[in-house]
Amino acid sequence: MPNSKALHRPLSVKKTLALVALLFSGCYSQWLYAEPRVIEEVIVTANKKAESAQDVPLSISVVSADFINDAGMSDVGEITRYIPNVSFDASLALYTSITIRGFGTPPLGVGFEPSIGLVIDDVPYGRSTFAQDAVFDIDRLEVLRGPQGTLFGKNTLGGVLNFHTKNPTTEPEGFIKYSRSEDVEADRFEGAISGPLIGDRLLGRLAFRYNDADTLEYNSTRDEQQTQKDTAIRLKLQALLSDSLTVNFSGLYAESLTKGYTQSLFIASDRSLRVFREYDPRTEADAFDQNTSTDSPTYSDREVNAGSLSIIWRPETLLGINAPELTAIASWSEVLIPYALDVDYSPVPLVAFNQPPKGNPYTAKSIELRMNGGLDAPFDWGNGLDFVVGVFAQESTNDVFQDIDVSLNGLLAFARAGAIVQNIQLPIDPLLITPGLTLPDLIPGAIERERYISATQSTTQSFAVFSQFNWILTDRLTATAGIRYGEDESEGASYSRVAEGNSISGGSLNQRNFNDPNLRNKETNVSPKLAINYELLPDVNVYANAAKGFKAGGFDPAPLNDDHLTYKGEETLTYEAGMKSRLLGGALVLNMAVFSSDVDNLQIRTFSGVTLTTFNAPKSSSRGAEMDFFWLPPLDGLSLAGSLAYLEAKYDDFKEGPPLFTSTQDPTQDLSGKPLPYAPRWSGSLSPSFNFPILGSPDVLGSIRLNVSYTGERYQDSDIDINTLQEEITRIDAGLGVRSADDSWSVNLQARNLTKEQDSLLILDQPLIPGNYTKTPYPDQTTYQLDFKLGF
Template identity: 25%
Template structure:
């Protein structure tokens, strides 16, 4: 019997297979832009409150229970994000142990890591290892995904190589962000947040039907500010803060029962004041004197930058979707355009003024990144033995960047200060074509076989021109190189895929074993101080991944525990490492670093003791190591890294949370929540500098809230970093000193929030 939908309501219809009736459900739309027609909460039926709710994901481009998807997936719902005031993608690293984050003074310098693998380079000629997908649209640059989260339905973290189901391929994993859809009934919300140290945020949203149940729409907006938690003694201002504003809107038009058209638009702007870094260690007495009155200590939160480091960041885009039912098939299209603009001002010396021993160095960089993408997919709405998704993908990305550096230094020959200036203009063009598909063959009611394949063709080119006042005879002076001009182009075709069985041991215990082939395209190391030995193309990176998973439910669906064991080998690993150039100047180079391995085990669990007590526990052991490091032939100072830890990958991470509810009156309750996130030591540098290791630490957060279910409001008092633990989200080398990126919760603070649904 076929499936059918009327006015977007989901119907469940049994069909015959091997003499048994099996429930099958497929949503007519892909879920990206379908209107929410669920009955308002005050008239909806109440589910059994003693059991865990079913978690629905779209990881396989169809709506499925998390427990039946043969992929390691972690899910955070939008309500949890709102209640915990997690407003940016980097905040999920405390909740999902397999995810880590590389911080930076600017969004341009940030990236995500999954299972120890991520992209460190900020070159526009390097693909991200972890893809970020928002409502089906793949973001081309890592920095695009680190702005504020707005109107989120859920975040799905897919671990391991991906690419057979949608969009752009990813060698390490995917962050799949699903935003809220319009409702067919009037609804809205307001969310307010303020802290004792000056952070203020407001979010607003509304949704309704506009035209005769055929056109629905929603809109949400945000406004936030925070002065910061770092003192700049030169400018007498608080820094490491932000000013944010933005909006997101969706329109869904249903002209008939066979066609759904969606249009979305979003815009987010951020003015950030993160310093280039605060000095926490220093071995140079002359620099220590120049740094005074600041004394370098591991928990320093003071800087003396005379150039006010800042970022001006704008991320915006449009997406047009269409879901068309043709017979027994659904054809889906996603057409998207995005633009990302970033302007970064930096102070690379961290001192107030130039001295005879140290130059004052200031940077100004701009990014203008544009991308266009088109995705087409087809899938059956009902099937007998084979269920599948197949598609075509095209993306075109153009990045235009300028970067200039000025150094003011003391010339001992003339006994006067001199200024050098270097300015580089560089551009990259990348085009990606792909055909992909994945099918599931139902051998029996309990045994299935999954097979997926992707063919990707990449075209990449760059050009670079740097003009400089530093003579070519000198080569480099105060971090500015002499002039350079270069260009290059390459193209590659790569295969990736997935294969393996899925077996239902019992109705509540599902297992799978898969082999995945990952692929990451060729790269160029394009940056300000690019030189001749940076011009060779970096070969594609490949991965061979094995994963064994077990998804279980126990105690009448009150306990959910999911396990995964994985082992992934990467060849031609694309990595940055710090070394010395022939003149002895420290540089960071991007190379094919040989082979690395990441293996480990993961646990995601939730236990609902009763309707008033819920326990969550997640843990990950990730053994990410260099197997065989390949040094460039021209590098005589290459470090020996075999057997060493990959950067941004602690061996252990744990997250535990307890939610306790106390009913106090009709439809009202008090909520108590405690969260503990802990991780072991983490090395931030591939060169294994002992000064760039963050020791193990744990953070405790507490919440006390009052919730009125009838009026649908909640007021909460949050205490972040209860035990006032200071730590670093990045430690990096700058000359003879170590600088730290200071996290938002580097010290204890209090927040008061209010959320009201209408």
């Protein structure tokens, strides 16, 4: 394959600014608008009820369907580029993670409970991988930053992603959309049909997506192109049984099939490369050459089944409550994640993870009962009181199984390449004294491979009662108090089984036989919240809040030894103050917040160079500020959105943190004072767009869009190794579009990464070889996408 890096000449800053000026300067005088335009009010459900985002005393970002569709986005990671202090990683289905304000689910945490809550259409989901199932036929995404334990429960330590997909409509409608991408070649279909099924009493909506992609990554060892296929279908029904009683049903099926793995060598010694090239001459330590060199089958599949039923009753009167609303939601979800991985990231046939027989299933059943309403002001102080109270119960099961094959001949080759084998590292490759000679397979097939298995099975039962009250003290002042009491009880079993006989590779993998069938964990938690919201000026609110968040402890998923079978629960206390405003006659929405969070026992999942291990960092903290804005300037058709975030997230006390992987094999290192991984100091975005009539016709509109995102440098492994530091990037995406004024059709062209930035998701040590590293890169060339959409 040709070296594509020679073709990647990023746009200079001067040329980029000139392009922006050219796009927006020429038409200013022609479409100058005489009076301010007004931004529509944004409605959110952050407090389990519909209300204006400006009235909610916490930091919220809302991404609309228009922004997502106009930019041709179909991935949560693309969307979160434009949300301050938020990141999303879905390099593989089994390693999906979300981070808010520096806290999140570890990216290597298969089987882990998330640290960021995920809610889709008012239903909580217990794994981050479900987030991808919300990004089709989407209505909006609400990102709630800071702990949301009071109303959303455990696992919301950093915040909540609250997705809303489109509901059935009273009038028949639908759309079909086709997208074609080049360089990263993909064909994508999305569509929906909606309308009444039985008069105006039963409404339905059926939505689907299909994606078939050949990515740029090619495996030269296996002569194999990496591919991905993705299918999903969602059915929503709404039965209006009476003027006060509504029943909603939602069912989802999704499947993705991914062949290959973009994690490839990033740093490698000459010694290692010499050995690896004996197996594949095209092996390179270049994560951006669109070539991997791994010998074993590698895939990461995913199958989702989910359903929910909600009943909403809005009686005219109930126990003296104003506008009462009772909601009952029952849900069930299951995700299977079968996979096979070549985890030595080399062409040497060394270590392979075989497909688990059950697909590592996770299932959850939950029910929530809650009541919203209003009451007269206590003691006649103020203008009233609105509230939400409820109970929540869930049972979840988790099964993580690892089946590992190790080749002893491959282990000998890795020893020549500089690996630590049985705590010994050869100072040189013995075959260097005889150039051109390769080592044959010395160990016969009957005893050449050793097999290892490990597993963890668990069942967790959760129960909680919660309440929140908003006391409207005056027309301008509201005080909020909430509290949640929760219990989590888990039972489980873990075991590890090393190859029979005198294992040669078990010591190198730090694996030992053990069997613990009686794992137990029970925790209780109280998550309070206090907030105050004050209208300082008309359309300018200031607020302050304090809240606690909680994530339960658990059992290490499929550990290779019994050194760390359990990990502790984590807790956070966060203080936040901010301002929300609508300025310039409603033409500018500007929101700002500052925050301070302290976390006890932050859960860290790290790869030590030999095995994955779970740690608790005793003390961690996150301090920072964020702002976002949306502005309609006095130029008809022009809009400008942007965000800026500052974050200082660090380990405050972590004296026994995960060690750097070196030949000395230190057991721990002191990470106190070091930054948290996946937490850039600065990040921001700027998204101008311009809509204009084509040839003076009001029926056909053109659009020009620019999306600029900046992400500062950040570490991409929990051991804060300098070699895992991802440099800062400034990515520019652009788009051109033509559509009808009534949105019945549209054509959009997207160009992504015009600056040809080299960004990545994850950087890890290469197993067993100190000083070698692997990386999961984003495509570093400009890619193009053409979208056609037809509405009916």
